[in-house]
Amino acid sequence: MTCEVEKIGSSARITIEGVVDERGAAVLKERFRDLSRDQFNELIIDMGGVSHFGSSGLGGLLLCYKAMAARQGSLRLTRTPAAIYSLMRDLQLDTLFEINGD
DSSP states (O other): OEEEEEEETTEEEEEEEEEESHHHHHHHHHHHHHHTTSOOSEEEEEEEEEEEEOHHHHHHHHHHHHHHHHTTOEEEEEEEOHHHHHHHHHTTGGGTSEEEEO
């Protein structure tokens, strides 16, 4: 899995590609921790290149959400592949943060 981070004004973007399994979730959490030192109001996670998103990835995503909510910020997923989008809607994660399909 690759995970690129970009800061754009008061937003931050994490672009993920590949399989988000236990190892990928650890990378996501590490990138978010590194990024959390900066001030930003919105975290955008581009899921366009994700081929699999496991339960560890969901846990990492919820940690990002919790940290953003604690600072009154927002989390948004973009370009979420259809199968992952459906899973997240079934889990009602769309009630916590914005999820946009591909």
